[in-house]
Every structure is written in C-alpha cells, then in structure tokens.
Amino acid sequence: MARDMSDIDILKMELQQLQKEVKNEREPVSKTAKELVDWVEANSAEDILLKGVPEDKNPFKEKGGCIIT
Amino acid sequence: MLRGSSAVAIDNERNKHPSDVIAAASAARARRSGRVGLATASRSTSDPHPAEMATHELHPNDTLTTLKMESENLKAKLEEERAKLHDVELHQVAEKIEALGQFVMKTRRTLKGHGNKVLCMDWCKDKRRIVSSSQDGKVIVWDAFTTNKEHAVTMPCTWVMACAYAPSGCAVACGGLDNKCSVYPLSLDKNENLAAKKKSVAMHTNYLSACSFTNSDMQILTSSGDGTCALWDVESGQLLQSFHGHGADVLCLDLAPSETGNTFVSGGCDKKANVWDMRSGQCIQSFETHESDINSVRYYPSGDAFASGSDDATCRLYDLRADREVAIYSKESIIFGASSVDFSLSGRLLFGGYNDYTINVWDVLKGNRVSILFGHENRVSTLRVSPDGTAFCSGSWDHTLRVSEEEGI
Secondary structure, eight states: OGGGSOHHHHHHHHHHHHHHHHTOOOOOHHHHHHHHHHHHHHHGGGOHHHHOOOGGGOTTOOOOOOOOO | OOOSOOOOOOOOOOOOOTTOOOOHHHHHHHHHHTTSOOTTGGGSOSSOOTTOOSOOOOOTTOOHHHHHHHHHHHHHHHHHHHHHTOOSOHHHHGGGSOOOOOOOEEEEEEEOOOSSOEEEEEEOTTSSEEEEEETTSEEEEEETTTOOEEEEEEOSSSOOOEEEEOTTSSEEEEESTTSEEEEEEOOSOTTSOGGGGOEEEEEOSSOEEEEEEOSSTTEEEEEETTSOEEEEETTTOOEEEEEOOOSSOEEEEEEOOGGGOSEEEEEETTSOEEEEETTTOOEEEEEOOOSSOEEEEEEOTTSSEEEEEETTSOEEEEETTTTEEEEEEOOTTOOSOEEEEEEOTTSSEEEEEETTSOEEEEETTTOOEEEEEOOOSSOEEEEEEOTTSSOEEEEETTSOEEEEEEOOO
8 A cells, every 4th residue: 555655665666667668559649649539520429518409308408387378 | 837748757745644544464565565676677778877776686775866766767768758659739630620619508407415515426327317425424316307316325424535326226335534435235115224235345544535336236446545446346345456556645546438448547646647457456557747636537438548637727638549648628717626527428528627616618639628617606526427428417515416518509
C-alpha cells in the first residue's frame, strides 16, 4: 500500500514501471487521432445529447398539462 | 495553460490522511519488494548520465537523490519517445468536420431527499434508475422519470464517497470512510430492511474513493485512499487482484468498455492516470501531465482513449495507442477544479462537473466549449451520462441531483 511505503520504495516502484513503459509500442497521432474522429462520425447519428430528441420520444419530457383547444 | 509534452517534475509529495491506519502486514510486504534490485536501471537509456552510478545494489547511501535523477532521466526518455510520434494535433485532424453550434442544456428533473452533500451517483442499465450516496450516510435509489425514491439505506458511516449499480439492476455497492465496499441486494419488498442483507466485500486500509462492478454482479473493482486499487469476488469477499503503482490516494477509476478487453484506468493524488491489466495486476501505461489531483477518469466510448478531470481546472484527453495526452480542455475563466467527467454516446461531447457549481460541455475533437449549465447551488461532485445517452445526471454538494438534456430540437 502506498501509504506504508517509504519514499525510496515508491521511487523504486516508479523506476521499474518507467523502464517497462519506455519500451511500449506506440502509433503516430496522425493515425490514432483520425481513428478517434472516424469513430465519432460513425456514431454521431445515435448520440441524442448531440442531435436532440423530439419531445414525444423524450422519456424526460416535461410532465405536461392539458391544452384546451 | 501548458500544451503538448513537457518535462515532468518529480513530485514526491503524498497526501497524509488524518485517519491513516497502517496495516503491519502490508508494510512488511512493501519493505520486502523494495529489495528487488535496480541492477539494470543504468543500462535502459542510451544517453550517459553525469551522476550515474554503475550499479544499484541496495546501499545505505543509495540516496533519494540518485533515484530521483534516474527517474527524471527515464521520464525525459519516455517523453522523447512519445514526442517522436506526436506528428499532428487532434484538433488539426478534426478541422474537416463540421463545428458544433452552441448547445442549450436544460434540467428536466431535480431529485431532492439527501440531507447533505451528494458525493457519488450511478445509473442502472435500465436507463431510468439512479443510485446516489451522500455525506449524510444515506444511499438512495431513485426512479429518475418520476423522481420517486425506491430504496434507502443508512450506512454505518458518514461520507459515503462511492456507489455503483450492479449490471443486473438487482444490487448496489457503496462505501467511504468505513474503508469498505459493501453490496446490498435490492428487494422488491419495500418493507424489507436492506441493511439486513448487506454483504461486506472489500476491505482497504483507508477510505473507499470509487467502486464499480465489472461486467457481471460477481466482481467489484475498488480504489482507495490507501493508494491501491483492488478486484474482489462479491460472493466470497476474496481479494482477486491488487494494483500497486500510485504514490498517493487513488480517487477514481473506470473500466474499459467490455469489447476492448480487461483493462481499467485510475487517477490519483499523485497526478497520475494509470492504465492497468486486470488479470496480471500490471500497470501498462502511465500519464503524468496534470498539475494536481485527478478527480475523475472516463474511457472514450471506443476504448482507445480516456478523459480526466483535475483540481488543476483542466480536463484532458489521453490517446492510448499514441500513448500521450492529445487534448486539454481549459479556459482562463475556469479556475476551479473539475470533479467529474463523462462522454456523450458518440464521444463527441465531454461533460465536466466543476467546483464552481457549473457543468461545462466540451467539443472533444475541436477542443472548444459548446455549452455551460448553471443551476447547482454548490460544487458539482459527480456526473454520469445515462446508458442510452439521452440525458446526464449531476450530483452536488447542494444536496440535490439533477437530470439534464439538450433542449429539444
């Protein structure tokens, strides 16, 4: 547990972790950012908070009164 | 605000918690693991270091300074490797897509009933029920459509900082200053005393900051002020895996969307966001670009990135395959910490609840703010988008929860 470890122990843990991470495989941002954008575009149509929902299909619509015509 | 990669200063500060309880067993374990030598440390980087020691056998004079320098060098090397692939900015790639207009968000329901600060909430998979927990020690299950309270449990402690709905909708988990995570099966019988069926699952040596069921009711993932995360079997209470790597309190966690495999991300007071392999317990990636505590982390819906909210008043996006921060969501006018973040269904919008009582909505791809929602009369402490993405719920220190949407078309 982090609280029970001395500063030195925490640093050593950090060092071991950094050694591992330096070797991780990475892809260029130009490729991965494009994939993020593509994913959003593919799913935007179903995103109700983005597109809005007609009042009659809205489960949270205002609890209504009556309209007298 | 800082943009792009930057040299990261070593920060050895740990938050001390007044109710710190040290378990003798775990302290002994930490001392034993400290004896794993650093014999290979000096060979991992190709650049010569001025004050480098040839070997790192455990030596009484093997000081904090040497280790710090080693760590600093490695971090610089890691940033170098990451920078090599930083060939473009996210908002540049997003230039070709249509900008969003300004949104108007409207509160549709206000849930009143807690006697003190709301600290956490979660949606049920049925998209209408919500569980919330409060400083007043109560955990309440609401029907968000009708605003009716369906269940209420009084916990034996105050500051119930974490709560979660089980995937089946048949139970809730919660905990806080009691250092535990307990599971309460929800009864259809309104007269039944829920507390009688309570099951204690997780035991930490400090406060429980967050909890989440995995993709079944059978396992729970927890994070704690004791600096660790842990995976538990609900039925037996057995510890299945523990996750060590944070240097201070862990404040939040989020599980990767089930299609993308067994990982989760955690954020802590050490300003780090760590991505973990649930099976091995190993930390796969670590990000340290925030300037203060990370209060909230949330995966991008595709699982390839995650967002964070911090006391440094920014939210950030980290791309897992590029292994770097790719966006910062901030404004000079926003100076209070972000306590809670969540994405809309497509990942285009990022909702952030802040300590200045507002909710800011960001265009994730282009980086600008598209909406601001007022209404809470105190800090926003928790925020989640509903499972079908029709609405979002925010909880606040003003004792209420609010369900809000984009004002109709």
